Amino acid sequence: MSSEVLRDIVEKVNAAPDLGTALKIVVTDVKAVMTVDVCSVYLRDFERDEFVLMATDGLRKEAVGKVRMRSSQGLVGLVAERSEPVNLEEATGHPRYLFLAETGEERFHGFLGVPVLRHRRVIGVLVVRQRAMREFVEEEVDLLLTLAWRLADAIGHVETLSEVIALREEPSGGNRPLFGLGGAPGVATGKVLVVYPPADLDSVPERAPNHVGQEIAQFEQVVQTVRDEVAALGRDVGGRLGAEERALFDAYAAMVSSDSLVQGTIDRIRSGQWAPSALRDTVREHVAAFEAISDPYLRERASDVRDLGRLLLTHLQAGEKGQREYPRRTVLVGEEITAVQLAQVPPDRCVGVISAHGSGFSHVAILCRAMGIPAVMGVEDLPVGQLEGSEVVVDGYAGRVYVSPSRAILADFQELAREEAALSAELARDRHLPAETTDACQVSVFINAGLQAETVNLADSGAQGVGLYRTEFPFLVRDRFPGEEEQVRLYRQVLEVCHPATVTLRTLDVGGDKVLPYLPISEANPFLGWRGVRVTLDHPDIFMIQLRAMLRANAGLGNLQIMFPMISGVSELDQCLNLLARARRELIEEYGEVEPYQVGVMIEVPSAVYAIDRLAQRVDFISIGTNDLTQYLLAVDRNNERVAELYDHLHPSVLRAIEAIVDGAHRYGRTVSVCGEMAEDPVAVLMLIGLGVDKLSVSGASVARIKHVIRKANRRDAVELLEDMYGQDDAVTIRFLLSGAIEELGLGGLVRAGR
DSSP states (O other): OOHHHHHHHHHHHHTOSSHHHHHHHHHHHHHHHHTOSEEEEEEEETTTTEEEEEEEESSOGGGTTTOEEETTSHHHHHHHHHTSOEEESOGGGSTTOOOOGGGTOOOOOEEEEEEEEETTEEEEEEEEEESSOOOOOHHHHHHHHHHHHHHHHHHOOHHHHHHHHHHHHOTTOBTOOEEOEEEEOOEEEEEEEEOOOSOOGGGOOOOOOSOHHHHHHHHHHHHHHHHHHHHHHHHHTGGGSOHHHHHHHHHHHHHHTOHHHHHHHHHHHHTTOOHHHHHHHHHHHHHHHHHTOOOHHHHTHHHHHHHHHHHHHHHHHHOSOOOOOOOTTEEEEESSOOHHHHHTSOTTTEEEEEESSOOTTSHHHHHHHHHTOOEEEOOTTOOGGGOTTOEEEEETTTTEEEESBOHHHHHHHHHHHHHHHHHHHHHHHHTTSOOBOTTOOBOEEEEEEOSOGGGOOHHHHTOSSEEEEETTHHHHSSSSOOOHHHHHHHHHHHHHHHTTSOEEEEOOOOBTTBOBTTBOOOOSOGGGSSBTHHHHHHOHHHHHHHHHHHHHHTTTTOOEEEEEOSOOSHHHHHHHHHHHHHHHHHHHHHHSOOOOOEEEEEEOSHHHHTTHHHHHTTOSEEEEEHHHHHHHHHTOOTTOTTTGGGOOTTSHHHHHHHHHHHHHHHHTTOEEEEESGGGGOHHHHHHHHHHTOOEEEEOGGGHHHHHHHHHHOOHHHHHHHHHHHHTOSSHHHHHHHHHHHHHHTTOGGGTSSOO
16 A cells, blocks of 8 residues: 555545545555455444444445444454554464454454554554455555554544444434533533524635725625624623623624724725625635634634624625524534624523534633533534434533433433522622631632723622733734823723722733734744743833833722733843833823832743742732643643643642742742633632632633632641642542542532532
């Protein structure tokens, strides 16, 4: 089998419309090119711990999907146990040989089986058989291994595989779930309504404009129409969302009317393109810029740009969209659900969301969490087109979806939904109670913000202030650097809204692969590249404008905290502090006085952990960015699906690093806050309490439940629990043990379905 033949097989598999077709291609083509008598693929059903014959060329076709063997049985099981090839000239004499009469097999002698591995697990075995005695040569083994390796992704998600097998046996779906990622917690039952993109930008043909002036006028009218439509949607969902989430629609309106999007399209029309293709190319340009960003939250904005492009194209092509009928309990299902599609569902009808693509960082997941709508994202092999009108169960905790559930499953989840509602009501009622442990230790709970200043609403959330305000968003949605006066207005709004509570403004955190549209950067390794203060220190002109704006916005208020991101050592911090002192001196000369403020540093680079004493002596507070700190400590890109499962902020090394940071900061009387996913993980919060963290900063939707965890916890018990965790070797064990502790505290309803 040459490399060209191998590549041809892989390309055909990738183009196959479904898993069954892909496997048929594999067995047929491999049998032909290797001149063997049989080629078969066995896939693993992890729920039953069995291997199932899923495709064959050479055995009985009716055996497909029916022949099963335990994972410990036969030569197939031996391949799986060893996770390496088994190559036998005479297979029938091997002690593990298993004869399966129902396959119609003869006494085949030659046997070669290779594992199909994904994420370190054997998800299948690819087997070739020969009637004659034959030991396959090394080149044949290597080629079959290469094919199995290349096909692992095409075979798909291992949990979804179990559902594929089940659906063949139980067409109604029964009790077996499809698996995805938990996008928003909660459980719900309802009827599927499938949504499709309103227009396909990629299908737009190239044409010259009939009349340039008319094309431009039509496009400008469409822009205004879509701006009005997005604004109306924002108003319609206003009662269901917090102000922070409502700003998403303001951001849409800003993007759809930005010079870079609108003028870029008009310029292309003037250069000889008709409006749809001009829009297509402009949208592609913006999408590429966002997709080059490493930050998962910002990278998800690419889908927002695509969504806006589709809306614009829809109006260009067909005018206003018609109205849809929504079932009483609508579960929105699609290949890639968007925030606009979600907002179009009447507020009293949407009970769940299922998306074939997306993650917990997508806008729709953020909105679902804010609206209390359970969501499951990234459901691989989701048969979207076949689900319209189906009854489904959505489990946003475990990332499970049940299609056409049995009566027993439906009844169970309906009871869980009732328990969820009772727990949510309890949390909402108690969200303003103090965040104090049972042994009277205070752990403050603040919120993360950063879309637009006027959107922060502490009164509704129960938070004590803003622990992290991301200032980069206004830089990313504009086609130029925002000026000092513009920034003053923005920061002043959030400081005034929250006064007298403190607001922590993080200085500009862009660079590397988080590229500004007007400051393009290309790097081989953006995660370790030009980002955070490395960018702003290299551009003191930009940095000084931002620092001056922050200090001016604080006039007469005094609730400002300034935080520097991505500090790797003392030298960088000193440079930042020198520029801040210079900005203060300039403003005193211009305005006579500057209101007091505090300065902090974000610890997210491992080198800063070992410089914590020197850093703590120079600042007023310390904040730990656990997302990047975990990623850098474990050398794991959490956005890379091949290694993402290795990312866990409960890794013993991460806990030790946080302990060192807290101890170093407290030696100098500095408070320590934690922001990021770890602060929103109820299981991890127990460890953070034991570590002595003073403050947690979370999304507005998580404030009530994290305060609930704190009120149920005891710091002395948390310290003892932490010591037990230090004796464990891996994050999986730690998470398992902590989940048990959460259950003992009566908090299981915060991490799973039910109370």
